[in-house]
Amino acid sequence: DKGSWVECLNNWAKTVITGRARLGGIPMGVICPETRSVECEDPADPANLDTETKLTQQAGQVWFPDSAYKTAQAIKDFNREELPLIIFANWRGFSGGMRGLFKSFFL
Numbered sequence: 001d002k003g004s005w006v007e008c009l010n011n012w013a014k015t016v017i018t019g020r021a022r023l024g025g026i027p028m029g030v031i032c033p034e035t036r037s038v039e040c041e042d043p044a045d046p047a048n049l050d051t052e053t054k055l056t057q058q059a060g061q062v063w064f065p066d067s068a069y070k071t072a073q074a075i076k077d078f079n080r081e082e083l084p085l086i087i088f089a090n091w092r093g094f095s096g097g098m099r100g101l102f103k104s105f106f107l
Contacts (some may be wrong), residue, residue: 001021001024002024004020004022005020005030006019006020006021007019008020008074008077009070009073009074013064013070014034014040014058014067015033015034015038015058015059015061015064015067016032016033016034016070016071016074017031017032017033017058018031018071018074020078020083028049028078028083028084028086028087029074029077029078029084030085030086030087030088031071031075031086032087032090033061033062033088033089033090033091034060034061035061035090037057037058037059038043038057039055039056039058040055040056040057040058040059041053041054041055042055042056059094061090061091062092063091
């Protein structure tokens, strides 16, 4: 319904958009991929003065480890609230490889 969209978890994993809306007056959860490339900021390590904040690009419509976690968290939240869920599944692939996993788990 017009004006009912409220985005949630929007400050991280920007290749996935999650939120709540109403469709015909019925509240529901919504998950969809971002189709444009987004810029991610990897903060500097506060314990190491030699590190710097890095800006990296993430392609749109790709599930990265952080966006997969955000999707899972949103599904868990919507389920706990007993909301119906709409997923606009327009992903073109998954990000894998050691670099992506290393950034997700070890930094």
